[in-house]
Amino acid sequence: MGVDATSEIVELRGVEVVVRGVREGARPILQSVDFRVAQGESVGVVGGSGSGKSTLLRLIAGVVSQGLHLQGGSVSVFGKSILESSAQEREEMYGKSLALVAQSLGESMTPHLTVLSHFRDTVGSGVANEEVLRSLAEAGLAGEKYLQRYPHQLSGGERQRVLLALALIRSPRLLLLDEPTSALDVSIADEVLKTIKDLQTRHRFALVCVSHDLGVVSQIADRLVVMAHGQIVESGKTAQVLQRPGNGYTQRLVESIPKLDRRVRQAQNNRVETVLESRELTIFRGESTRAIDSLSFEIRKGEVVGIIGESGSGKSSLLSAICGLVPIESGDLRFRRDQDLATTLKRRSPDLLSSIQMVFQNPDDSLNPKCSVARSLGRYTNASREEMVSVLSSVGLDERFLSRQPSQMSGGEKQRVALARALLASPDLLLLDEITSALDVTVQAAVMKTLSNLQRDLGVAMILVSHDIALIASFVDKILVLRNGQLVEQGTSAEIVESPRHEYTRKLVSIARQKSVA
C-alpha cells in the first residue's frame, strides 16, 4: 500500500503523555511520538512492558487511561481531533469508523451476556441472526451453537474470534488490536493471526497491532514500529527492520526471537544414574478427568528434559505431582530409584523435599511481596550471607539485591531471585514451570542464558515446561510433547526439531519455524 499523504487516517504529532501529578523530570509514558497510519495499511507496534505501546494504541481510540495526561501534541483520526470530540461523536465513531479489540485475557466480554446479546447491543437489537452468523463465520466460528454461549463457555481463541467479529461487523476502516494472541496457546495464536490476516485482505481496513512479540506482529504487519521507554526507536518496512535493524534495542529484540535450533551439545553417555522414573503414571484433575494418562519417561542425572504442551495438556499437573502438590492416581513415580513419590508434601522427608525444587510461572505470586530478597532466600534454608551472595551471582545478580523488596525489582530480576531460592536447597531435580512466559522477550532470552550456564556449572537435572518449542529446543537434551494428558512424542531435541513424527509436533515445529524466520 502506498503511503500517500492524503490517505492518512491516523496522525499523531509530537505526542507527550505523562503520569498525572508527577513532578517535572519524571520519565514520560510517551515522548515526542510521531505516528501515522495510511488507509488500508497494516502497522505493527512492538515493545516490552512499559514501552508505552498500549498507551499509544488507546490514544488512537481517543482513550487516555486514568492517571495519565496528554501534555502535548495532537492526535488526529480521520481528520478529526479525537480527544476533543464529544461523547456522542465518539459513540458514532466507534464500531463504524474504528474499533479496538483489547487484550485477550477473557475480560473483554461481558460475563453475564451471551454472544448473540453482545452483537445485539453493539449493532442494535434488530440485527438479523444471519448477519451475526456470517460475521462469526468470517472470524472462523461456524455454527449457531455459539450464539447462545456465555463467555465462560468459550475457549480463549473462541473469545478472541467473537471479539474480532464484533469489532468488524459494522465494517470499520481502522482496527486496533492490543496483544491479540498473548493469552493464547501457540497453535491457536497462529490460527487467529491467519484469520486476522485473511479478514484484512478481504475487508481492506487499516490495522494497528500492538504486541510484545516481534514474531507475532511481523506476520501481519507491512510496517513495523519499535518502541522503548515511551519513544519510537525504529520504524520501517517489516522485512527491512527484521533484516537490518538499525537500532540497538531492535537488534536485541530481533536476536531474542527464539530460533528453532536443536541442541548442539552431545548427549553424554556417562549419565547412568536415574533421577526420576515414571511408569504408567496417571493423575486426575478433579473427580474423573485424566490430567495425565499413563505417562512413562525417565530422567537421568544432569539431564535437561523439556515438556512441550498447551493449556490443558497436563504439563502443570505433572510438575505438581512430582513436587507433591497433587496426589497420583495410579502408576509409579520414583525419585533416585528408591523413593516413592506417590506421597504428597506432608508425608515427604525434609531431605526429599529439598532435593526437588520448583520455580513457578509468575514471580509476583511466588515471592512474598513484603520480604526482602535476603529474607526470602534465608527463611527456610538458613543460608549464610556468603552463600546467598554466591547463589545470587550464579543467577546474574549481585550483593546489592539482598536488601531489595520485590516491588523494587523488574520481572526478570524477581524470577532470578526465585531461581536462586530454589538453587539454595542444592536440589537434584529442578522443576521450571513456564518461568519465562511472564517476561519480556529480551529478558526471556537473558534468563534462558543464565539457566544454560547454571546447568553447565552445576549439572543439576531439570524439567523445563513450556508452550514454546523454539524457546527450549536449543537448551534441552530431550523433549516430551504432551497433548490432552497423553505423550504424543518423545525424543532428543534434534529428533523432534528435525524429524517430528506426530502430526501435532509437526504443526508446532512448523509454527516455530515460521516465527523464527519471520
Next chain:
Amino acid sequence: MKNLARRIFFALVTFVALAVVSFIGVDALPGDGCTALLGRFGSAEKVAECRRANELDKPVLARMGDWSLALIKGDLGYSIKRDLPVADVIVPRLRNTAVMAVVAALIAFPASILVGLRLGRFPQSRLGRVTNQFSVIAMTLPEFVIATVLWLVLSIWIPIFPGVNVVPSNATILELLPNVWLPALTLAAVIFAHSMRTMRASVMNVKGMPFVESARLRGTKEKITVRRHIVPAAMPPVLNVIAIDGSWLLTGTFVTEAVFNYQGLGRLAIDAISDRDTALILPIILFGLAVYLIASLLADALVKIFDPRQRNAE
C-alpha cells in the same frame, strides 16, 4: 438443583441447631411464665402450683420436645401472662411490622439503586459528593436520632404525620397507614444509605472493568452499556445487602418502634422481655432466624440470575 437442595438442607439444620440453643438460653433466664403472671409477690406455693398446672415443672428437654411437636403442628404456644395463644399476640404485630417494612423497602431500595447508579457513574459531581456525605451521616447516626429529627421536622414543624401512634395493634391497615410513615422513613434512611453506598461502590468498580470499555469501543450506545453491561454486573453485592437489610426491617426495628410507639414485633419483643414472658420471646427469636436464613437463600438465588457462571456451577 442438587446444590439448592443442599443449601436448603443446611439452612434447616442451622435453624434447628439455633432453635435448640435459643430454647436452652431462654430457659436459663431467671423467671418463667408463672413468675411473670404472679409477679414479684407470688408466693412459692402459688408459683409451684401454676407450674404444675402449665407443665412447666417438667425437665427442660421434655418441655423442648413438647414445644417442638406443638410447633410442627403450627401451635406457637400459650402466653400465661397475657392469657392468650402466642399466635394471637404475635400475628397482628407481625402484620404491622411487615406493613412498615414494605413501605420502607419500597421507599429505600428502588431509590438506592437508581441513586447509587448515578453516583457510581459520576462520583465527582457536586450533588454526588453531597449525597454521599449525607448517606455516611445517615449510616452512622443512631436510629433514635434520625427518628427524633424526622419527628421534629415532619410532625412538629411541618405537621404532616402524627408523631405518636395511638391506634391499637389490631387496627385495620387503613387506620394504621398514617402512622406508618415516620417509622418507615426512619428505617428507609438507614437502609437507603447502606444499599446506595454499596451500589455506588459496585458501579464504580464495574465501570472500570475491561468489558465495559470494550463495549464502548465497539460503539455500544451509552444507555445500553449502562443498562445491560454495568447494572447487571453491579447487582450481586447490592442484592446481598438488600437481603440483610430486608431481614433487618422485619427483625431489628426495636428502637424505631419504641420511639414512635408503633405496635409491631420489635415493640412486642421489648415488652415480652421486660415482663419476662418467655413464651413470647422464643417465637420472636425463631422468626428472626428464619427471616435471615430465607433472605440469604433468596439473595443467592437472585445472584444466579445475574451471573451465568454461578448458574452453571449447579
